[in-house]
Amino acid sequence: MRKVLVTLFVSLLVIFSFAAYIGEDATGKKGGTLTVGTLSGPRTLNDTVSKETSSSDVITMFMGYGGTLIEMDENGNFYPALAEKWDGPRLTKDGGMEIIWYLRKGVKWSDGKPFTADDVVFTLNDVYVNPDIVSSFKDILRSTNDYLPKATKINDYTVRMYYPEPFRLALRYLGGMYIFPKHVAESWVKNKKFAEFWTVDSINKKEIVALGPFIPVEYVPDQYVRFTANPNYWKKDKSGTQLPYLKEFIFKIISSQDAMKLAFENGEIDIYSPRGTEFAYFKENEKKFNITVLSYGPAYGTEFITFNWNNKDEAKRDWFRNVHFRKAVAYAMDKKKIIDTLYNGLAIEQWSPVSMASPYYNEKVTVKYPYDLNKAKAELKLGGFTWDKNGKLLDSKGRPVKFMIETNAGNKVREGMANIIASALKQLGMDITMIPGDFNTMVNRMLNVGDWDAIIIGLTGGDEPQGGNNVWALDGSLHFWNLSPELADWVDPKIYTIPDFEKQIDKIFKENVRILDDKVVKDYWAQFQKLASENIPLVYTVNSLRLYAWRNTLKNVRIGLLQGTLWNADWLYKE
């Protein structure tokens, strides 16, 4: 048995050390069209303008995959792509940090022009860090002290990227940067019209020039986007066949979720993300529809209830800032009930602010608050709360505990959570009013007006905890519960206080990115998870699972911890 294991381990090692890029050891057949449904079409093909998945999904097809310097596989490992290898990130003598990229030779853009260091330098210096071009990628690239990176060309196939201070995430973000063709994009930058570069009509004008596996060639508004295989894509599979295997890729725009489901059943689309309520139905009919259906790991997004520490009402401020009060709320949250009734069992409890799929997730240090109303009552007692003879909860100054919980109307899951939480809090003697409201109004009041008590809302997330900087940093614009008076003028500087744990968390977010040793970084994030779960400014609810369904004619599908059905679209094929 041991021998078998050893052989297996060695052979695995061989495979890993031999795969010089993702897809090198792929096998498959050329040809076929993959059709994927999407609820709405692209708004733009310009990555600096794009801010929603319907656009970025399309952009990824021609700028992502082998179109970036490095690629990440389904388990979070980095592989060389356009950069054959790289040195760094490493510290420089002047206290800065550099990465040297050695580019793959002989790669061509889809229009036949050679890809060189000039394109990479142009993309970083003239597009992403250009002060005249607005893009959210610029925010991501900023290091602790707001420095932006700079690229210099060493020779045609070597580029040096430099930060004046260490920045841990540079490899990930710079390596994953989408690269623009200098010979096409340069004039748009010079004319200061880059925001109008590659609008959706550029597809039909055949203006898209790219390095990714599929090039968009036809766009019918609100109907579909058609891509054909990039004839100059640089990747080859095990037998030397040029990738991608698929001849065509189609995003079919199906504007209603019900129609999408029926289209999948009828074979008009090949991949579908079932809703929680549909999962069982598809699972039962796997054979009938000839599909594979599975659920995998928790999704990145988070849902939580948060309280306004700077409420205009002094009593409410006192409760919400009281850690025992928040712990009582955490103990009163029946997560099992939420999972069973609202997610059809397809979710798991969330305790940590770091996603469970992240390598930095640390269950050991995270404090959990399983549903227990007695413990909730004990916490309230510790916090100085008492009950009157009718069972109404009073605070230490005898004021009855009464507040509103809001969430956005129309989101059935959040409304359901609000109901479950509110009814438990009522059992604790609190007087709760549940108010569903318009999403935009709610966000505006949350950030700009401040007349709210408690809100149930969600945020997108990722495997890298630093992505939550805007939420956890003291001056973060999404630091809802305790917004800095410098950001929100409704917060009275006289009542604004920063507890110690908040200062420590802020420091963790500021400092971890300056550290290049992953082990130390892990310690930092462990400390963050400990502090956040002990003090719970955000009381997390549950994490839904990721649900997938695809036709069995689609081969090479590999779902992993971090990626879904399309992460290896350049070597998927159809039978």
Added chain:
Amino acid sequence: MVKYIARRLLIMIPELWIITVIVFTLIQLSPGTFLDQYRLDPSISTETLKAMEKELGLDKPAVVQYFYWLGKLVRLDFGYSFYYRRPVVDLIAERLLGTFVLSLYSFVISWIIGVVLGIVSALKKYTATDKILTVVAFSGLALPVFFLALILLYVAARTGWFPIGGMYSPETSRMDVWSAFKDILWRLQLPGFALTFGSFAGLMRYQRGSLLDVMNEDYVEFARAKGMPERVVIYRHALRNAINPLITMFGGSLAGLLSGAVITETIFSWPGLGRLTYQALLQKDYYVVMASTVISTVLLVVGNLVGDILLAAVDPRIRYE
């Protein structure tokens, strides 16, 4: 007559202006701005939001924004979409055909069916035919269009007779013109039916009612007394008088031709103006909303004018001098 039309067109200008002011004010008063949808995204910083605000001109006072837009409109420029970074005119033009095909199809069919069945129903009043038609008409009026559309979609999926929505399939562009035409006509049936079923019923009830009214008039009785054939009595005397209210409705419904049908378009994934406007409204893409309002308003005013002119042409008693 020419003078009358000229006067009506002249009145249109202040009319339109007032409507744009109202719509613009309403959009400004409604909570939130275009940038709100990005405020909850952890990856977008406050500086980026500020920069976007400036880039899109949203940092200027509403009045300035309005006159800037109006100035462009006078030069027939509908402005830029924040979301697509493209001229609004292009966005609308791309979807005009889809909207027009669907609306015209259901418009023509519902008018033909509505008027014909209305006449049949009136002539055979209180018979079994009339009652069956009445039941059909009322179910058409009562059935919400989204429900009907979903049922149709479900039937399409179960039988496989129709595709699940869409006007063009990825194959359409590779077909020859004739097959493409047949394919689109095929795809038009379900959304067309969903729209028609709701609208023909009202027309039918109107036609029936007004014809029945006229049939009781003295001059119809007189025509019969003169010994005229029943056919002539109905089609020359009764129907010509009964058609007036329908012509007024006809003018009014012309506006609907380009305003789109959000629900039907969304469920059947039809590429129309309704979806574009609705999305723009949700995302506060002001100029798209404004352009589509202006178009609808112009059509409504023009439609009413056409109705009035038709009325004068049909009914010699009506004079606009």
